[in-house]
Amino acid sequence: MSLPEDLDELARAVIDENRYMTLGTSEADHRPRLSPVYFTHAGYRTFYWVSSPDARHSGNIAARPEVALVVFDSNVEIGQGRAVYVDAVASVVPDDDLPRCCAEAFPDAGPGAVAFQPDELSGDAPLRLYHADATGYEVHLPGRDPRNAAGIDTRRRVHPVKQT
Template sequence: MSQEVLDQRAVAVIEANKYMTLGTVGADGRPWVTPVYFTPDGHADFYWVSSPQAVHSVNVDLNPDVSIAIFDSSVAIGQASAVYLTAQAGVVPDDELEQRAAFYSSRYPELKSFSVDELHAELRLYRARATAHWVLVRGRDPEFGTGIDSRRAVWSEG
């Protein structure tokens, strides 16, 4: 299996899923995970809208280091595909907000469009900028299978 095949698998997982699991850490050191609807911008940036009072938003404000898992939980056991990320997250800056809000809402026709005013009032547009990526390789994979599920780096720089 070439690196290109692994990269393509990761793209397919990101494109096929609407929700990602966002992992954050609170001021007390406790981890917190939450599902959020997301819009990807390639494999570098991932956007979501949340209340700034949500636990994960408060955690991101305190510590921008996050982890993310994207997967389809409806597949049969043993058929999973997943992408894992580490990232730096935060509120989208005001000078990018209008453009990024329009981009966020463009993924699906039924997705609500948010005005800049809404994203300054009760909600915020957040972005996670990926720092590393991995894709799930199932234990029975014909080329990389080891009998145990593992993860392999994708989109590596070197």
């Protein structure tokens, strides 16, 4: 199986077909902190997830908002890896923006997913809505792909956001 010619389309497909991403934040001592989170996205620009503000990754975001995201398909055969790497800036969604952002993040919750309402993510509620606004994207290009002259797995910069 070869990857599609259009690597931008590959990035969109990987993001659309997977529900979990690895969120990478930085600890105060610069060590990485990796957390798997269920996510949704809006137009491949903004990635949303719900988390406790007491979680370590949430505290890391409050102190150091630059994050890295990886969305990947873990079900493919060896050598057929498909992944999207996203550089982003993350923060908690302010209460005033919750109505708009909840509508954007949860337009049609799938099986087992929760379409949170603003009152479930504010006040005394134990969870908050977070978002990461993408600043750059790369896709995984396996060494076996004929476009990869080096023959070694690498990354290629892509632009999956559709221009309107």
